Amino acid sequence: MRVLGIESSCDETGAAVVDDAGRVLSDVVQSQISLHAPYGGVIPELASRDHLRNAGPVVREALSAAGVGWDAIDGIAVTNRPGLVGALLVGVQLAKGLAWARGLPLVGVDHLVGHLLAVFLRRAPKEGATVAVAAEPPPEFPFVALLASGGHTAIYRVDGPSAEQVRELGATRDDAAGEAFDKVAKVLGLGYPGGPVIDRLAKNGDPKSVPFTLPMGHTKSFELSFSGIKTQVAARVREHGLPKTEAELAGTCASFQAAVTSVLAKKLVAAAVQEGVRTVVIGGGVAANRELRARVTELAKEHGIRAVLPELASCTDNAAMIAYAGLVRLRAGERDGYDLIATSATSLPRSTRKGRGAR
Numbered sequence: 097m098r099v100l101g102i103e104s105s106c107d108e109t110g111a112a113v114v115d116d117a118g119r120v121l122s123d124v125v126q127s128q129i130s131l132h133a134p135y136g137g138v139i140p141e142l143a144s145r146d147h148l149r150n151a152g153p154v155v156r157e158a159l160s161a162a163g164v165g166w167d168a169i170d171g172i173a174v175t176n177r178p179g180l181v182g183a184l185l186v187g188v189q190l191a192k193g194l195a196w197a198r199g200l201p202l203v204g205v206d207h208l209v210g211h212l213l214a215v216f217l218r219r220a221p222k223e224g225a226t227v228a229v230a231a232e233p234p235p236e237f238p239f240v241a242l243l244a245s246g247g248h249t250a251i252y253r254v255d256g257p258s259a260e261q262v263r264e265l266g267a268t269r270d271d272a273a274g275e276a277f278d279k280v281a282k283v284l285g286l287g288y289p290g291g292p293v294i295d296r297l298a299k300n301g302d303p304k305s306v307p308f309t310l311p312m313g314h315t316k317s318f319e320l321s322f323s324g325i326k327t328q329v330a331a332r333v334r335e336h337g338l339p340k341t342e343a344e345l346a347g348t349c350a351s352f353q354a355a356v357t358s359v360l361a362k363k364l365v366a367a368a369v370q371e372g373v374r375t376v377v378i379g380g381g382v383a384a385n386r387e388l389r390a391r392v393t394e395l396a397k398e399h400g401i402r403a404v405l406p407e408l409a410s411c412t413d414n415a416a417m418i419a420y421a422g423l424v425r426l427r428a429g430e431r432d433g434y435d436l437i438a439t440s441a442t443s444l445p446r447s448t449r450k451g452r453g454a455r
């Protein structure tokens with residue numbers, strides 16, 4: 097079985113072909129980063145227009161890179177939630193048109209479920225070439241997953257691949273972890289998106305040079321909070337000005353990154369211990385972070401827990417994870433109609449209250 101996936105929820109236009117073993121036959125991502133960079137964040141109207149321009153060509157490229165024609169495709173999966181609605185509409189409407197024209201089944205996919213299942217993807221060393229299955233076997237259900245992206249951060253117990261089998265154990269009360277990276281990078285004048293650049297600069301910095309603390313970091317709850325640390329960085333810059341040397345900048349990045357990744361890793365592993373689950377998984381753009389990956393691997397090992405990390409290309413937004421999550425739905429006999437809607441809300445359960453104070 098092969099599924100074409102389409103992704104347009106935020107600032108990447110993606111199309112991919114994936115088979116039922118999770119093998120990525122093609123994965124085309126057209127990034128809009130340079131379009132939004134001058135504004136320091138994503139401008140929804142510009143995003144929609146750019147998706148409209150690129151979605152058709154990206155789908156065509158995904159089929160050609162996979163080396164397959166339409167006859168080899170068994171279904172179409174498209175991100176229909178959560179995200180910027182104007183951006184989602186472009187992908188959803190294209191998917192409907194293609195499904196209609198080709199007489200193929202259509203399924204909507206929750207982008208967050210896509211991130212949670214990205215760990216099942218198997219990428220060839222070079223896409224489009226002979227597909228090699230990754231050495232590490234995929235995780236088994238149940239697992240506890242940390243999903244940390246630019247818009248969402250939560251820890252889930254995942255008993256199976258459908259949204260109904262996912263339970264939230266704790267989530268951020270305010271900013272997402274990726275949002276914290278982006279905002280801190282902006283305060284430090286490092287540009288957008290902040291995650292990759294902070295990750296790179298932190299490598300040479302002293303993580304003890306600035307004593308950042310993370311709210312909720314020491315509580316037993318699995319709830320998280322990231323808005324306070326951005327305020328701490330902004331207050332430092334107001335007081336002392338921007339870091340004056342390379343070492344100072346690297347130290348600020350390393351200290352910030354250490355604070356964020358240590359809390360994420362600690363809560364993820366603690367949640368697995370509490371749930372009596374022996375496998376942890378990470379997903380979302382922040383799962384590409386070098387230090388988070390190292391901390392999760394190490395801490396899980398200390399507790400005799402298996403950590404399964406998605407490949408880097410599977411962490412940030414891509415259509416392969418959407419194709420795979422859709423394939424799982426299609427394989428279970430699920431279908432959506434041509435009345436499929438796009439919405440900004442996730443279908444995953446939410447139990448954490450946004451904002452400060454007790455629940």
Ligand code: KG4
Nearest residue numbers: 245246247274289291295381382385412413
């Ligand atoms: O999953 P994603 O591509 O898009 C959303 O669904 O939001 O995540 C994007 C987020 C951005 O906030 C970006 O700064 C962050 O992931 N990110 C990283 C890294 N690469 C991307 N954060 C930390 N370290 C990285 N290496």
Ligand code: ZN
Nearest residue numbers: 211245381413
């Ligand atoms: Zn995402």
